[in-house]
Amino acid sequence: MVSSCLALVVLLALPFLALAGDPDILTDFILPPGNNVSLLNGTFFTYTGLFAIDSANPAKFTVTKATATEFPALLGQSVSYAALSFGPGTVNPPHVHPRASELLYVVEGPLLVGLIDETKGELYAQTLQTGDMFVFPKGMVHFQFNSGDHVARAFSAFGSSSPGTVSLPTVLFESGIPDTVLEKSLHVDQATVDVLEQDLAPLAPAPAPSPDTPPTPKNGGAAPAPACFALLACFAAALLL
Numbered sequence: 001m002v003s004s005c006l007a008l009v010v011l012l013a014l015p016f017l018a019l020a021g022d023p024d025i026l027t028d029f030i031l032p033p034g035n036n037v038s039l040l041n042g043t044f045f046t047y048t049g050l051f052a053i054d055s056a057n058p059a060k061f062t063v064t065k066a067t068a069t070e071f072p073a074l075l076g077q078s079v080s081y082a083a084l085s086f087g088p089g090t091v092n093p094p095h096v097h098p099r100a101s102e103l104l105y106v107v108e109g110p111l112l113v114g115l116i117d118e119t120k121g122e123l124y125a126q127t128l129q130t131g132d133m134f135v136f137p138k139g140m141v142h143f144q145f146n147s148g149d150h151v152a153r154a155f156s157a158f159g160s161s162s163p164g165t166v167s168l169p170t171v172l173f174e175s176g177i178p179d180t181v182l183e184k185s186l187h188v189d190q191a192t193v194d195v196l197e198q199d200l201a202p203l204a205p206a207p208a209p210s211p212d213t214p215p216t217p218k219n220g221g222a223a224p225a226p227a228c229f230a231l232l233a234c235f236a237a238a239l240l241l
């Protein structure tokens with residue numbers, strides 16, 4: 001069960017492992033069109049938006065990015081940044097950055113991180129404490145989870161001004177893959193796929209249980225776990241081995 005969970009995650013990740021990176025640029029920096037270089041000053045090289053971490057709802061997982069999209073001076077510089085805030089019990093679900101390695105630094109721990117090595121089908125997990133650093137190599141599936149009852153915070157540096165994020169739950173359940181394909185791929189029935197899709201629908205109210213299609217009870221009657229939790233449970237189970 002556990003190894004098949006892990007194999008599934010690895011299999012699902014394989015199509016995303018096409019890698020790319022930032023090219024070297026021929027100038028020191030790139031001024032976006034419409035800017036006058038003679039009017040340039042320090043403001044162009046300054047970004048203040050990362051302070052949004054302070055206003056984050058501490059009950060949620062939030063990520064604030066400083067990539068070339070938010071901070072145009074990063075264009076061509078092969079670096080970017082993100083601030084991550086984890087409310088108690090929240091997860092940054094399994095995902096991949098196709099264009100960059102990530103160097104995560106925990107400023108408020110502990111924080112559980114996990115990395116999947118698809119060549120060995122193995123999970124590398126670690127509980128990081130405040131001050132610890134962890135590297136997620138480019139293109140490898142990884143996640144972070146705050147299992148504690150306090151907020152956890154971290155900063156991540158990326159080796160691309162546009163690292164990209166491919167979230168596995170999102171691409172599986174919010175990208176329009178036909179239900180039949182999901183049922184056959186995940187070896188589950190339509191009702192389970194429906195539950196997973198509804199659970200991931202952003203800001204949707206909790207789905208009312210339908211009387212004619214009762215959810216299949218798992219583990220002797222436990223209610224179906226929310227999708228992210230279900231995926232995380234796979235990893236957690238693997239951790240216990």
Ligand SMILES: *[C@@H]1O[C@H](CO)[C@@H](O)[C@H](O)[C@H]1NC(C)=O
Pocket residue numbers: 036037038039
């Ligand atoms: C750029 O700014 C300088 C100084 O204000 C001005 O003389 C010049 O005409 C501007 N160039 C363009 C293309 O707007």
Ligand SMILES: *[C@@H]1O[C@H](CO)[C@@H](O)[C@H](O)[C@H]1NC(C)=O
Pocket residue numbers: 039040041042043044
């Ligand atoms: C720096 O440039 C910005 C426009 O990019 C301008 O709004 C700001 O006033 C300038 N600051 C100084 C000190 O010249």
